[in-house]
Amino acid sequence: MDLDTVRTFVAAADAGRFQEAAAELGVTQQAVSKRVAALERALGVRLFTRTPRGAELTIDGQAFLPHARELLRTAERAVAAVRADRRPLRVDVINSRGAVTGLMREFHRAHPEVELDVVMLVEIDAAVAAIRSGAIDASFRAVTAPGRPLPEDVEAVRVLDEPLQLLTGPAHALAGARSVTLAELAGHRIWMPGVVPGTEWTAYYDDLVARFGLTLEATGPNFGSDALLDTIADTPALATFMGGGTRLVWPAGHGLRRIPVTGPTPVYPHALLWRRGNPHPGLASLRAHLAGVAVGGDTDDGTWMPDWVIPR
Numbered sequence: 001m002d003l004d005t006v007r008t009f010v011a012a013a014d015a016g017r018f019q020e021a022a023a024e025l026g027v028t029q030q031a032v033s034k035r036v037a038a039l040e041r042a043l044g045v046r047l048f049t050r051t052p053r054g055a056e057l058t059i060d061g062q063a064f065l066p067h068a069r070e071l072l073r074t075a076e077r078a079v080a081a082v083r084a085d086r087r088p089l090r091v092d093v094i095n096s097r098g099a100v101t102g103l104m105r106e107f108h109r110a111h112p113e114v115e116l117d118v119v120m121l122v123e124i125d126a127a128v129a130a131i132r133s134g135a136i137d138a139s140f141r142a143v144t145a146p147g148r149p150l151p152e153d154v155e156a157v158r159v160l161d162e163p164l165q166l167l168t169g170p171a172h173a174l175a176g177a178r179s180v181t182l183a184e185l186a187g188h189r190i191w192m193p194g195v196v197p198g199t200e201w202t203a204y205y206d207d208l209v210a211r212f213g214l215t216l217e218a219t220g221p222n223f224g225s226d227a228l229l230d231t232i233a234d235t236p237a238l239a240t241f242m243g244g245g246t247r248l249v250w251p252a253g254h255g256l257r258r259i260p261v262t263g264p265t266p267v268y269p270h271a272l273l274w275r276r277g278n279p280h281p282g283l284a285s286l287r288a289h290l291a292g293v294a295v296g297g298d299t300d301d302g303t304w305m306p307d308w309v310i311p312r
Contacts, residue, residue, distance in 0.1 A: 003075055005039040006068045008032055009047060013065055017054035088115035089282030092127050092139035095120060097225065099162045099245025100140040100270050107289045114282040124200050128154055131275050137283050138274045145203040146308050153276050158312050159290045161267040161303065163244040163260070167229075170255030171236035181263030182212040182304075189215055191231070191238045193222040201268075205241075207306040208266055229254060243268055264302035269309045 012021040012032060022029040040047050047061035057065065093101045101118075108116055119136060121127045127139040131154055143156050150156060166185070168175045174188070195202050195218040209216050222228075225248055232240055233254035242248070242258065250256055272290060274283055 001042060001071070002035075002038065003071070005035045005042070006071050008035040009039055009061075010065070010068050010072060012036060012048065012055055013057055013061065013068075015054075016056070088117040089138075089280055089286065090117040090119055090136040091286070092119050092121045092130070092136050094122070094140060097247050099160060099243050102245055102247065103140075103160065103270075103290065103293065106293075107286055110289060111282075111285050114285055116282075123198065124148065128273070131273055134275070134278075137278055137280050138272055138286065140270050141273055142200040142204055142269050143271050143273065143310055144308060145200045148200070148203075150273070154273055155276050156271045156273045156310055157287075157290075158269055158271045158310055159293060160245075160270040161305070162270060163303075164241045164266045164268060165244050166239050166257075166259040166261055167232055167242045168239045168257045168259065169233040169236060170257070172239055172257070173236070174239065174259065175257045177259055179260040179262050182214070182261060182266065183263060185261070186213050187215065189217055189238050191217050191219075191228075191240050193218055193220050193228065196222075203308075204268060204306055207308075208304075211304070229256065232256065241266075262301055264304045267303045267305055269305050271310060 015021045018032045019029050022032045045060040048055040130136040229250045
């Protein structure tokens with residue numbers, strides 16, 4: 001159904017005269033008559049009766065009018081859903097339990113007037129493509145991995161350095177430690193089933209393993225965080241890394257331990273990516289909010305991150 005004909009019908013119904021509807025729409029009276037006639041042919045009914053006073057709705061016209069108004073409202077909502085200056089701010093956070101999701105929750109509390117759509121994309125190439133096309137407005141990523149430079153129209157700023165922690169079950173050899181150094185982790189099996197080739201976090205852990213001689217295993221399917229916690233709790237030989245800002249809840253019987261890693265502390269660098277010139281007003285608010293967030297990560301014995309990470 002042609003929305004122009006529906007819009008013309010509503011204007012004529014509200015005005016009661018084709019001439020006034022034409023003036024409102026900025027078209028000729030003849031154009032109004034043609035559009036109404038086209039809509040009547042499409043519906044197979046008469047919508048107006050001409051009278052000396054103008055145009056009056058028929059019974060069919062009265063029945064169609066509320067639906068015509070709803071059609072126009074639906075069309076307006078559809079357009080608003082994809083227009084960058086009217087739709088919600090779309091931000092990719094990778095997962096729902098990580099530190100950057102906490103940043104977005106804080107932003108939402110501070111700026112409730114900014115409507116948000118939170119999406120979760122896995123691959124950085126997909127995220128960058130979505131940023132460049134306008135499908136999303138921003139993404140949190142670790143950049144820039146070796147051989148993966150950002151396009152010139154995509155900007156990035158580091159917003160959070162998240163310390164890694166060691167997660168163990170109650171029977172693990174390091175479960176009683178108040179902290180553990182990277183050197184002490186050598187020889188222990190670190191299980192990371194979510195590490196997959198081609199992602200920036202894989203590049204991060206590859207560099208971490210190479211620098212400190214760690215043993216990282218990515219074997220087995222990734223069934224999600226709940227299955228990971230179950231396995232770590234039940235397997236004394238396994239531990240895993242977890243971001244200090246990751247929010248997880250597990251059964252009390254699991255007896256899991258979150259242990260700070262030191263000497264130096266490995267930190268995961270989260271950066272915000274966006275397309276240069278993106279007009280969404282919410283993006284400016286998000287960037288200003290994040291600029292006031294402490295990047296963090298510094299410790300007494302220093303921190304470590306790959307040399308490909310963008311500077312602060």
